[in-house]
Amino acid sequence: MSIFKKRREDGFNLAFLDVMACGLGAVILILILVKFSANTDIPVEELEKLQQELNATQSQSDGLAQSLSQTEAELAAQSLSLEEAKTRLQQIQLEQQAVTRALKDELAVVADLESAIAAAGPLVADDPIEIQGAGEESYLVGLKVEGQRIGILLDMSASMSAESLIEVIKSKVGSDAQKRSGNKWQRTLRILSWMLARLPSNSEVSVVAYNDTSKVLGSAVSRQSSPEQLRQIVSQARELAPTQGTNLQQALQTMSSTMSNISNLYVITDGLPTYVNPDSGFRLSRSCSPIKGQQATITGECRVSAFAHSMRANPIPGVRTHVILLPLEGDPAAPALYWSWADGTRGTFIAPAGTWP
CATH class of the missing domain: 1.20.5 (Single alpha-helices involved in coiled-coils or other helix-helix interfaces)
Incomplete structure (x- = not known):
């Protein structure tokens, strides 16, 4: 166990x-x-x-x-x-x-x-005729009316009625009253009055209006000391109607025969001439025939030729020439040629502003 x-x-x-x-x-x-x-x-x-x-x-x-x-x-x-x-x-x-x-x-x-x-x-200048403006304020610096025997060429061709070519064309078909009321023509009349109001003391003046013909305004020779004669020139100028073309040769010829021994020449215009006198020796061609009735239109080169021929055919030697140019559209050579004319005679060339006078 x-x-x-x-x-x-x-x-x-x-x-x-x-x-x-x-x-x-x-x-x-x-x-x-x-x-x-x-x-x-x-x-x-x-x-x-x-x-x-x-x-x-x-x-x-x-x-x-x-x-x-x-x-x-x-x-x-x-x-x-x-x-x-x-x-x-x-x-x-x-x-x-x-x-x-x-x-x-x-x-x-x-x-x-x-x-x-x-x-x-005084505020009002002691001028022989009455003009618009406040007296001395109307004077243009650089332009002086001078000389004892003064000639004034007044362009009254159709282009002097208006500033632009369109308005010029319209005025051609209008009445004379419409042409007279054109802004450019009214300005031209004011320029003429301005010059007459400023004539030197005891000077003499002849005014020739021209287009394809020419016409003496007022007395052949008017005196600065006679306001009535100057007013007559202005009155007749206001009755003109700007028409037709421009014959500068005829204007120079009329001025030479109207006033002898002219001392100063004043030209109021807007461009070069379109006509010359028939049988004056101008060499005509198919492209340039500046004779009234022979050519409907004219080129710029032909207008230059007509201007040069006018200077040669009817010169006014020894005369100081002053040009007041109101430039026209389509005429570019005019300022240079008119300036050369004035400068060659020790004169004055101006293209004033549209507000003058």
């Missing part, structure tokens, strides 16, 4: 030791596995990928830092420019204030001079 009990106790002890040994082995195995996992290296590919991402991030950071520095520099430059602009604006404002003060001072001086002029003399 005792032997059997002892064997049973020995079997229990062996089994316990086996279990403990197995457990210890399992613990050792776990420790080995944990140590192996802790010492395992990171794969090379993963390390390179991380390094590339780090480099890219660093480059991006450097780029952002550079962009930030550039932006700060631009802001600093703009701030400096803004300050310069403010300084310049203040300087301009100071200059403007100084100019405004100077202008006010000049205006005050002008006002004082005007007051002095008004107090010193």
Whole structure:
């Protein structure tokens, strides 16, 4: 009985030791596995990928830092420019204030001079005939009516009725009353009155109106000392109607026969002539026949030829010639030729503004 009990106790002890040994082995195995996992290296590919991402991030950071520095520099430059602009604006404002003060001072001086002029003399000039305007204010600087024996050629051709070619064409089919009321013709009459009102003391004047023919206005020779004779010239001029073409040669011929020993000639016109006298020696051609009734239209070159022929055929030597040109559209050579005529005689050439006189 005792032997059997002892064997049973020995079997229990062996089994316990086996279990403990197995457990210890399992613990050792776990420790080995944990140590192996802790010492395992990171794969090379993963390390390179991380390094590339780090480099890219660093480059991006450097780029952002550079962009930030550039932006700060631009802001600093703009701030400096803004300050310069403010300084310049203040300087301009100071200059403007100084100019405004100077202008006010000049205006005050002008006002004082005007007051002095008004107090010193009459507002109306002592002219032999009455004209529109406030007296001396109607005088044109640069043009002076001078000489003892004065001739005035007044162009009364159709183009003198209006400023533009369209209006000239319209006026050609209108009545004489419409032609007389044209703005350019009314201005021409004012210019004639202006000149007659400013004749030198004790001078003589002859006025010849011309288109394709010519006509002496008033007395053949009128005197500055006779206001009635000058008013007669103005009255007859107002009855004229601007029509037909322009024959400067005929006008010069009439003026030469009307007033001998003329000293100064004044020409009021708007362009070059369109006609010459028949049988006056002009060399006619198919393209240029400036004889009334022979050519419906005329070119600019032909008008130049007609002007040159008029100067050669009927010269007035030794006479100072002054030209008042009211330019006509489509006649570009007129200013140069009339200026050359006036300059060659030591005369005056003007193309006044539309507001004069």
